[in-house]
Amino acid sequence: QITLKESGPTLVEPTQTLTLTCTLSGFSLRTSGVGVGWIRQPPGKAPEWLALIYWDDDKRYSPSLKTRLTITKDTSKNQVVLRMTNMDPADTATYYCEGTVAGSQKRYWGQGTLVTVSS
């Protein structure tokens, strides 16, 4: 059974850097074709795609947030980490990680983690 679980701070102060971790279960970052990304959803708004990393370390970023985002993977821990710098109250949202495997378009989402940006 494939699951993803997000972890990280629930409250971040403006200008700080947010670090979120996605822990995968039931599939491996070492497997060809695996991709894991991050999506966020501000309260009452549509989801917004942020970044994606593949098993071969290929990376993609949202053009509008690219200068603030870094996505990395730790294959030994089967985790994907997202860093977002210079946090602002407008970045308050539920952050989800999403996974895909080779040969299928099925999407696997975590339960999400709410991050509030406030002083």
Add this chain to the structure above:
Amino acid sequence: DIQMTQSPSSVSASVGDRVTITCRASQTISNYLHWYQQRPGKAPKLLIYGASTLESGVPSRFSGSGSGTDFTLIINSLQPEDFATYFCHQSFTAPNTFGQGTRLEIK
């Protein structure tokens, strides 16, 4: 970026009705289109992936169709638990993009 135009933004319907939600991509996305249902305070739930493949455990009253730029989600015989918000999502290319959502309300 590929723009996803979803319509309607909201719809009122009754239990037993049939509802159609559409999503149009600004350029072709083959069948890399997925539909989600979201209830308040919950994570989006995958209903349909690859434009027409029903996710395991999702009732058969949900169906998806389309390819290229035009896609449709149909909900037959609405049930009380179907009143929620629905989003489309393209994964054809990065950045992935989402529709703005359709809020399905009880008439």
